[in-house]
Amino acid sequence: GQQVMQIPQYQHVQEGEDFTTYCNSSTTLSNIQWYKQRPGGHPVFLIQLVKSGEVKKQKRLTFQFGEAKKNSSLHITATQTTDVGTYFCAGQGRSYIPTFGRGTSLIVHP
Amino acid sequence: DAGVTQSPTHLIKTRGQQVTLRCSPISGHKSVSWYQQVLGQGPQFIFQYYEKEERGRGNFPDRFSARQFPNYSSELNVNALLLGDSALYLCASSTTSGGFDEQFFGPGTRLTVL
Numbered sequence: 001g002q003q004v005m006q007i008p009q010y011q012h013v014q015e016g017e018d019f020t021t022y023c024n025s026s027t028t029l030s031n032i033q034w035y036k037q038r039p040g041g042h043p044v045f046l047i048q049l050v051k052s053g054e055v056k057k058q059k060r061l062t063f064q065f066g067e068a069k070k071n072s073s074l075h076i077t078a079t080q081t082t083d084v085g086t087y088f089c090a091g092q093g094r095s096y097i098p099t100f101g102r103g104t105s106l107i108v109h110p
Numbered sequence: 111d112a113g114v115t116q117s118p119t120h121l122i123k124t125r126g127q128q129v130t131l132r133c134s135p136i137s138g139h140k141s142v143s144w145y146q147q148v149l150g151q152g153p154q155f156i157f158q159y160y161e162k163e164e165r166g167r168g169n170f171p172d173r174f175s176a177r178q179f180p181n182y183s184s185e186l187n188v189n190a191l192l193l194g195d196s197a198l199y200l201c202a203s204s205t206t207s208g209g210f211d212e213q214f215f216g217p218g219t220r221l222t223v224l
Contacts, residue, residue, distance in 0.1 A: 001169070006152075033213075043153060043203060043217040088152045095164055100152030 006101030023089035114216035135203030
């Protein structure tokens with residue numbers, strides 16, 4: 001079945017440093033979504049990417065979808081303490097079932 | 111507007127028991143999905159319902175079942191509970207009938223099986 005791998009599992013950064021998490025699928029995806037989950041909270045939708053090579057920006061966050069639609073990345077510029085949380089990617093392939101990665105936990109040190 | 115609501119917030123059961131979890135979607139949302147999130151993992155898809163019909167099912171045993179009511183609220187039932195069923199159960203609603211566009215998650219029900 002479809003597998004979605006996400007790396008790294010954890011990332012410690014100093015406030016102001018950049019952060020990137022990567023998502024790789026074993027199969028071609030029709031779309032990919034990114035979510036943020038704060039400690040003790042629930043996932044909150046950030047964005048959906050659909051087109052091959054698509055790049056979308058939300059303030060300090062940049063999302064990319066690979067040309068082959070099998071990988072994606074989320075990059076945060078100049079992290080802030082409010083960025084703390086776990087970032088998940090969720091890919092949907094031909095099976096229609098969305099598959100979440102294990103997430104990358106971002107820890108920002110002030 | 112109220113977000114997705116789930117009840118109960120927490121639940122403790124013993125092995126072999128049955129549990130029913132409830133979810134009310136955002137007003138106007140006709141699609142409800144259920145996920146299981148084990149500590150340290152991403153959410154795992156269990157079911158999606160749209161207009162009271164099952165539209166998708168994840169890789170879960172038949173002990174898991176769900177239904178959606180005319181008001182679009184939903185229930186997830188788990189029979190013959192196992193220790194491994196301990197998890198956060200999340201409900202998400204969306205407007206789309208197929209696919210998974212922006213999903214709005216509820217706060218979840220924390221199930222502990224002893």
